[in-house]
Amino acid sequence: PxxxxxxxxxxxxxxxxxxxxxxxxxxxxxxxxxxxxxxxxxxxxLPEGGTNALALRGVAELIGELRQHTKFNAVAVAAGTGGTLAGLALGLTEANYPARAVGVAALKGADFLRAEVAALTQAASGRVLANYELHTDYHFGGYAKLPPELRAFIRQFETDFGVLLDPIYTGKLLFGVLDLINRAHFAPGSTVVAVHTGGLQAWAGFGS
Incomplete structure (x- = not known):
């Protein structure tokens, strides 16, 4: 089915x-x-995840759009294939903007994505970039896993901020970002932008 x-x-x-x-x-x-x-x-x-060197160019344009709205020290995104993270790193580099791209992996065992992102940025820019980081501890058991703790977080986030997160990517992203903030991962006074990449149709597969 x-x-x-x-x-x-x-x-x-x-x-x-x-x-x-x-x-x-x-x-x-x-x-x-x-x-x-x-x-x-x-x-x-179209490659899996829509990810290749050409796709990075489209994602990179997001940096210019974000800069029209706010100054920021980090821009965070959920990572599945690594293409969006790589594109943000490329956009920051080409804009010579002093911020970091932060990826929160949505799947278990995602350390391999570091090599994927490095290869993508090198293919798009001719060099390996160092202005990004990948966090792999917020997968909640694996891709498309939605344990009660994550479900409760997503519900509370919508109550607090009026924004519905999806159960596969952005729920884990925002959980990770807020946890990193609580752990003082970012310098005091930093502005962290979290990118909501959609995916709300996935809720239909979780009975809510």
Whole structure:
């Protein structure tokens, strides 16, 4: 059966094709991508998570938009594939803006994302950037896991601030950011911007 997100995609006209796990693991291989072009092309292939060097350019534009609204010392985002975090780091670098990009991993065992982000920023800018950090302790058991503590936090956050967070990414992001603030991770007086990346349709899969 389709999860709520895929059901919405199908309802909006998307045609879904299923892969077995062995084939899925080949998703980045040139031969596999060429086979997709032969089967469905000519087509523009969007990578998993929408993440590649070109995508970073789009995310980087967010820095200019944020600067129109406020001065900030850090900009935080949830991390799944690392593309948004890498794009923010790139945007800060290109704007020569003295702030850090902060990533909060939504999945368990996400240390590998550090290498992914480094590779993405190098592909987009020609160098590895050092103006970002990744926190991997706020996964709450793994990707799409919603234990009672996290659910309660999301409900309380909406009560306090009138903003609904999604159960997969931004709930963990804001929990992590507030915990880091409480632990004095950021310098006193710092302004930390947290980016809400959407995903509210995911609630349909959690019975609330």
């Amino acid at each position: 389709l999860n709520p997100t895929l059901a919405r995609c199908q309802a909006d006209g998307m045609r879904l094709h299923y892969l077995n796990r062995t084939t899925y693991r080949r998703r980045a291989e040139p031969e596999f991508l060429q086979a997709l072009q032969q089967q469905f092309g000519p087509a523009y292939l």
